[in-house]
Amino acid sequence: MGYFLGVDIGSITTKVVLLSYKNEKIDILNYKISNTGIDGNNSAKRLIDEILKEENIDPQGIKGIGVTGYGRIRVDFTDFTKTEISCHGKGVNFVFPKARTILDIGGQDSKAIRIGERGEVLDFAMNDKCAAGTGRFLEVMAKVLEENLENFGKIHMETKDKVEITNICTVFAESEIITLLSEGYDKNSIIKGLNYSIAKRAIPLLKRVGIERDVVMTGGVAKNEGVRRAIEDILGVEIYVPFEPQIMGALGAGIFAVENYKI
Amino acid sequence: MKIDLENIDVKRIREILRFPLVYPLGRIFIKLKFRKDKITSVSYEYALDLVKHNYMGKNKVVITNILMPSELFFALNLFPLLPEVASAFTASIGFADKTLFHSEEIIYSKDLCSVHRNVIGLTRGGILPNPDFIISTSHPCHSALHSFFLISQFFGGEYLPIDIPLKNNNFIGYTAKKFEELFFLLAKKLKIKNPIYGLERAINYSNLARNYLVEINELRKKYLVIDGKNFLDYAGMIFSTFGSHWGVKFFKTLRDEIKERIKKKKFLPYKKRVYWLHLGPYFKTDFFDWLRSKSCAIVFEESSKVYWDELDPKDPFNSLAKKVVNARIFSDVEERFRLALEGVKEYGAEGVIIFNQWGCRQGAGNSYILRRKLIEKGIPAIVIDGDLIDKGNFPLEQIKTRIEAFLEVL
DSSP states (O other): OEEEEEEEEOSSEEEEEEEEEETTEEEEEEEEEEEOTTOHHHHHHHHHHHHHHHHTOOGGGEEEEEEESGGGGGOSSOOOBOOHHHHHHHHHHHHOTTOOEEEEEOSSOEEEEEEOTTSOEEEEEEOOSSSTTSHHHHHHHHHHHTOOGGGHHHHHHHOOOOOOOOOOSHHHHHHHHHHHHHTTOOHHHHHHHHHHHHHHHHHHHHHHHOOOSSEEEESGGGGOHHHHHHHHHHHOOOEEOOSSGGGHHHHHHHHHHHHHHHO | OOOOGGGOOHHHHHHHTTOTTHHHHHHHHHHHHTTTOHHHHHHHHHHHHHHHHHHSSSSOOEEEOTTSOTHHHHTTTOOOBOHHHHHHHHHHTTOHHHHHHHHTTTOOOTTSOHHHHHHHHHHHTTOSOOOSEEEEESSSOSHHHHHHHHHHHHHOOEEEEEOOOOSOTTHHHHHHHHHHHHHHHHHHHTTOSSHHHHHHHHHHHHHHHHHHHHHHHHHHHHOOOSOHHHHHHHHHHHHHOTTSHHHHHHHHHHHHHHHHHHHTTOOOOOSEEEEEESOOOOSSOSHHHHHHHTTEEEEEEGGGOOOSOOOOTTSHHHHHHHHHHTOOTTSOHHHHHHHHHHHHHHTTOSEEEEEEETTOHHHHHHHHHHHHHHHHTTOOEEEEEEOSSOGGGOOHHHHHHHHHHHHHHO
16 A cells, blocks of 8 residues: 655646555545646645645655646656656546547647557647647636636537637737627627637647547646537537546656556 | 857957957967867867958858858858858857847848848848858758848848759759859859869868768767767758868868767767757757756757768769759658658667747748658657747747657657
8 A cells, every 4th residue: 555646737727636556556535736826846745735634644655756747847855757748648548548539728738649548648739839729818818808717618508609719819819809899799609709719729739649539638628618518519529528627637647656666 | 258248349349350360369269278179179160260261351252051062162262151050150159139139120020930030130230241242042941042132132242042943854954054154153253263173172172071971970870979969060060161171170070089989988878869850959058958868869860961972073063963952851841751761760769859940931831741751650750849049939848848748658
């Protein structure tokens, strides 16, 4: 019996997953998500402390920690790191063993990953060098629209029409939305249009790596049911979303830590 | 001593460069400073000679582009100045921020290739000398034709574009004729009698340098003693020095150094071996150190490939035409694919990194096709969208993540 931690320090949020490993079986015991802030290393350590206290586990009992995400290179509590691409493959494979394609849309990047039977990465593609088509894009738009981002999914499902958003640049799209609002377009139709805009940025990435069923969506944007539905609508493929789509990278990092310990 | 690049007085430096004493003193300084690094010493001595020829105001100045045969110029005692190479050099010393800024006074679009934006900036900022002749081929990229034309419009110099046709029935003969016409036109303008003797000398120097490079590439198939990152830096010497004694000296020194390292068993450790397509970032970055820290070695790179046969001194223009038209290294997708397959096999690479220069029309157009074709052959490949000169177009952390994931896949 041993405990392992997986940590994903992303641009917006930090995720920590606590795993137990016993008789060749891995179980998720607990997880936590918090804003990364300006110090990813400390955010991760704070979450680790909280999770260990909640589970009443002595830090000495932790057999291994795996770290991923953009903040992985600046942590001082482990030197075992993996890229978020490999970690998402591993994490999704744990939850959906039949998954072969992953779409991960996080705060500052989006990526499509094709994986094999063991969650190994076969190919991947990432977004261009800008925030278009990422969580940050939706955050900025939510602010302009004075709408809570968490409502984007519900609004999408309840709204029939959508307004096409033509600009992919976050700054230009912001101006476009202000113009659309001033022209009297319905806010909810704009929100639906934004979800489709994200979907249209993501689909070429998926096609670049090749879409193979099952397709799983991860990252914070996967919580927006509107984006998921928009992708399903355009692709005609069912998209699965894990119970907590934001922790798949951390989960993968934790599983890698277990595998590393076994070696 | 740290030089304040931001407030550098270019005019004053240009005045200093007119003093003959600068050059022997400079040579002594280089020899002392790099006494333990013969390769760098030779390349800097060559650069000093290049500056001497082009900045003292006693010789005609010819500006030309990469892949234009430098042999034609060395034959006429001209010291060709390649703005693309100067562009990379200024980036490497941290000066490109300033020169790119200058370029925006004329060309503001950052979507253009930074190498050529920087070329304009170098001229605008008075760093490049005002040329007498500006000669550009249409191959490997069309950007040179346009940026060089712009230089001639703003700063004078006779603009002589050379059209390199795509493969057709007589493309070698056509190109050879163009080179011949250019050569004798320049000889006439420079009042050089019997220029063909100089061409014979240049061809012989070119062949000697070529054969050293062939030997180097053969040694690299068996031994990893110098990382490909260094060879990306040596690309400037490949483009600039063939036809001169400097080319012979540089590649002989490099060959000797490699042999010495092999003899002393100074092999580089590695876990992953990659083949590099196109050139790499020349501005100051920890990217290549980071790549080495991941135990990844660049075992060969597109720019070092010797794709031409020995030149025939009795048929120089046809030989040079074949050398240029067969150089499809940065443009022709089928040829790049063939060379990459060959390189991966010969140098035992596990994967290919394709560097995609921002604003490079022909490069950006085929990088992803190239990647797909390599993957279809079972060779892992990744495209890195970056920049050779402008660090603003090189998102380091994102690129590191992509490369690291790629190495995990290998």
